[in-house]
Amino acid sequence: xxxxxxxxxxxxxxxxxxxxxxxxxxxxxxxxxxxxxxxxxxxxxxxxxxxxxxxxxxxxxxxxxxxxxxxxxxxxxxxxxxxxxxxxxxxxxxxxxxxxxxxxxxxxxx
Amino acid sequence: xxxxxxxxxxxxxxxxxxxxxxxxxxxxxxxxxxxxxxxxxxxxxxxxxxxxxxxxxxxxxxxxxxxxxxxxxxxxxxxxxxxxxxxxxxxxxxxxxxxxxxxxxxxxxxxxxxxxxxx
Numbered sequence: 001x002x003x004x005x006x007x008x009x010x011x012x013x014x015x016x017x018x019x020x021x022x023x024x025x026x027x028x029x030x031x032x033x034x035x036x037x038x039x040x041x042x043x044x045x046x047x048x049x050x051x052x053x054x055x056x057x058x059x060x061x062x063x064x065x066x067x068x069x070x071x072x073x074x075x076x077x078x079x080x081x082x083x084x085x086x087x088x089x090x091x092x093x094x095x096x097x098x099x100x101x102x103x104x105x106x107x108x109x110x
Numbered sequence: 111x112x113x114x115x116x117x118x119x120x121x122x123x124x125x126x127x128x129x130x131x132x133x134x135x136x137x138x139x140x141x142x143x144x145x146x147x148x149x150x151x152x153x154x155x156x157x158x159x160x161x162x163x164x165x166x167x168x169x170x171x172x173x174x175x176x177x178x179x180x181x182x183x184x185x186x187x188x189x190x191x192x193x194x195x196x197x198x199x200x201x202x203x204x205x206x207x208x209x210x211x212x213x214x215x216x217x218x219x220x221x222x223x224x225x226x227x228x229x
Contacts, residue, residue, distance in 0.1 A: 001174065034213035038157075045206055046149075046157065048217035057217055089157050093214040097170030101149075101157045 004092050004102035011108040012080045020105045021072040022090030028071035033092040035073035037066060040087045040104075049088075050075060077107075085109040112137040114207050114220035122227050128194040132207030132220060139188050140165045146190045147210035148181060150203040151222075158203075162210045163190055197227045 003025035012018035022035055029035060031053045038046040048057040050066035053073065063078045073092070077084055090102040118130035132146065139146055147162035161171035163181045171179050175194070183190040194201060204224050208216040 034215075036214045036216070038216070040157075045219040045222050046216070047219070048215060051211070051215035051217075052213065057215075091159070091214045091216070097162070098173070099147075099159045099162075099210075099214045101159055104156045 002092075002094055002098075002100050004090065004100050006088075006090060006102040006105045008103070009106045009108070011110060012077070012084075014080060014082060014109055016080050017076065017078045018080060018107065019069070019074050019076045020088055020090075020107065021069065021074050022092065022102050023072040024092070029068065029073045029092065031068060033073070033094070035066065035068075036091045037064075037073075037075045038089045038091070039084075040089065041085075046089065080109050082109055112209060112218055114209070114218065116205060116207050116220045116223040118223060118225070120223065120225060122197055122225060123229050124198055124227055125196055128192070128197050128201065128225055128227070130192045130205055130207075130223065130225070131189050132191070133187075133189045135188070137209075138185075139183055139190060140185045142166075144212070145170075145210040146183065147208050147216060148192045149206045149208060149216065149219075150201075151206070152200075152203045157206075160192065160194075160205075199227050201225075202227045 005023045037050040040046040054066040089104045145162040148160040178195045180193045204222040206222045208219040
């Protein structure tokens with residue numbers, strides 16, 4: 001069974017920059033996995049941020065960016081704001097129509 | 111603007127079948143440019159992809175759930191549905207429906223519906 005790994009938690013100061021990562025327990029993440037990223041606040045549905053590694057979804061501010069860093073997908077938030085305090089999930093496409101979510105990262109802005 | 115809305119029972123008994131429907135407005139489920147998917151989230155836990163369906167009825171399922179899941183589509187009603195069989199307490203979750211573009215983009219999402227499995 002494919003396991004997608006994310007940092008369980010992370011913290012950043014307001015105005016700071018943070019990079020969250022999305023990896024594979026076995027193997028390296030590349031653009032061929034079409035990584036996407038979602039933001040979820042408590043009690044709300046997830047919101048798409050990034051798809052196809054580095055494309056921003058409609059209405060997403062440009063302080064959110066996606067990339068591949070080393071052997072992982074990455075979500076970078078530049079100039080963190082208080083309302084960025086959320087859970088962040090990545091999804092990888094494994095081929096044959098199969099998508100796998102990561103375990104999520106709880107980001108605290110303080 | 112595309113909107114999705116989940117509906118169905120909020121309580122299901124163990125060993126029974128969980129049935130949910132996602133109604134789509136502002137767009138057609140018959141479009142051949144994307145899929146329609148289901149994702150669940152147990153309380154306090156991570157999101158989990160359940161499966162997705164194309165307008166022509168072709169489906170993809172999470173291998174870990176495949177034996178207990180059926181997703182169907184009704185283009186005449188502009189909705190798609192989820193059935194999860196032989197449920198247990200471990201299936202208690204918020205269930206979301208979403209438009210699912212090829213290669214994993216889920217956007218937008220429905221608001222979600224909490225389904226509790228309990229006798």
